[in-house]
Amino acid sequence: GEDVEQSLFLSVREGDSSVINCTYTDSSSTYLYWYKQEPGAGLQLLTYIFSNMDMKQDQRLTVLLNKKDKHLSLRIADTQTGDSAIYFCAERTSGTYKYIFGTGTRLKVLA
């Protein structure tokens, strides 16, 4: 079955890079998403990657995908205090309707 796992907490200093990790289990053609949740709010999509890609970069965000190990990471360069939030990894098999989310990683940025 589908399962997505993340570490629960990450703390970094302002200006450093943050790396948030995720592992997934689905081996089919898969879309993998990164969402950000501000306190008390819904989720906003940050970026996504399809399972036939290895990397995607979007401004300060870099997504790396290791298909062999089913490992996904989100790197945030020059982390700012405004990046403090919960980050969710999610997967969806192409052609299906279900988005399976991980536990979320709470990122705390120290000034």
Added chain:
Amino acid sequence: SQTIHQWPATLVQPVGSPLSLECTVEGTSNPNLYWYRQAAGRGLQLLFYSIGIDQISSEVPQNLSASRPQDRQFILSSKKLLLSDSGFYLCAWSVSPQMNTEAFFGQGTRLTVV
């Protein structure tokens, strides 16, 4: 443009009372609709999803139910709330699963069962 509305934003209900949370989507037709629950330390759990009116799939057996009386309306209900039903409930929508489509989320309802 498409928007999703969820209400109420917060709710405090006694154990054993009924529940009705409503979600509506504007600006799109025949969306796929979802109810998720976020509990502390347990991430985002998919409760129900619907690909059309009266087509609802339940992911987790529990005392909650979902209904879709109209194309763009999704309702989460319970006849008798339990303490364990407390959490943050999120409604979401998406379009065709053949495309690279994200799920769009509402602002959530914080439910506290006392």
